[in-house]
Amino acid sequence: MRELLNASSIERQEAIQISEMKNWMTPYLRYLANEILPEGAEEARQIKRTANWYTIVDGLLYCRGYTTPYLRCLTPKEADCILSEVHFGICESHVDGKNLAFKIMRKDYYWPSMKMDALEFVKRCKNCQLHDILRHQPSTELKSLQAPWLFEQWGLDIIGPFFIATRLKTKLEDAGGSWVDELASVLWSYRTTPKEPTREIPFSLYYGTKEVIPVEI
Incomplete structure (x- = not known):
């Protein structure tokens, strides 16, 4: 097929309209x-x-x-892409909003409302809400109790029982027979999530360097 042009396509100037958001x-x-x-x-x-x-x-x-x-x-549109990539991407990590924002900052990205946006993003995640730890404390005011003997009023069990994590068990049970394939992503999420006592991730404490997650704009 041939096309006849009235002017040279090389010398012709084209104007592209760019709208600044x-x-x-x-x-x-x-x-x-x-x-x-x-x-x-x-x-x-x-x-x-x-x-x-x-x-x-x-x-x-x-x-x-x-x-x-x-x-x-990042712009708001780029921020939404980064939130989805870190939370659901190849190295997915269903952590809470505070740790999600911390992970994004460790990937060298920033926007002013990233902490609030991360909290709201986790609230909209169905899996995070289904497997979240249930709070059984009643939402009522605290009232004074009369103790028949010393120290009973505090109701403390100093020995135990200790808290048992259930998120790993729940994720493995949902995977069924393919839990071996899910184990690598679960361990990677645990090793790249900052811990409360040190505010550091186990990966960087062990290897002395920052982990690399393929998150790019």
Whole structure:
């Protein structure tokens, strides 16, 4: 097939219309690149005060940290992709919202509402809600109790029983005969989740380096 053109396709110029979507990064990009502040006095004062925490590298906005490298700032759409990838991706880890946000920050990504967004994202996860630990404490005010003998009023069992984790058992039972295939992802999630006593992950404590999870924008 042949097509006859009235003008050369190489020399012809094409105009592509690009619409800029405004988000939380737009004021920082305009101020750092061109020193343009928002019209509102309060917003302009806030941007000018917090702009030192950000920098532009190759046209992308990054956030500075105390002990972390530059964190790539994400748009709301990119943030949703990262939340889904870390929570449901190839290295899925159904952790709570606080640990989910911590994992994303360790992957060198940042946006201001990441902790709140991670909490809301976990609340919408069906599996997290089905296998969450049930709270049996009644939602009522505490009342004083009369104790017939010493120390009974506290009702403490110092010896035990100790808390028994049920999440691993539940996940393996749901897998049926294919629990061997699920074991690797369960162990990876455990080893890459920060623990309360140290606020570090077992992987980095053992190997002395940060784990690498394939999460990219």
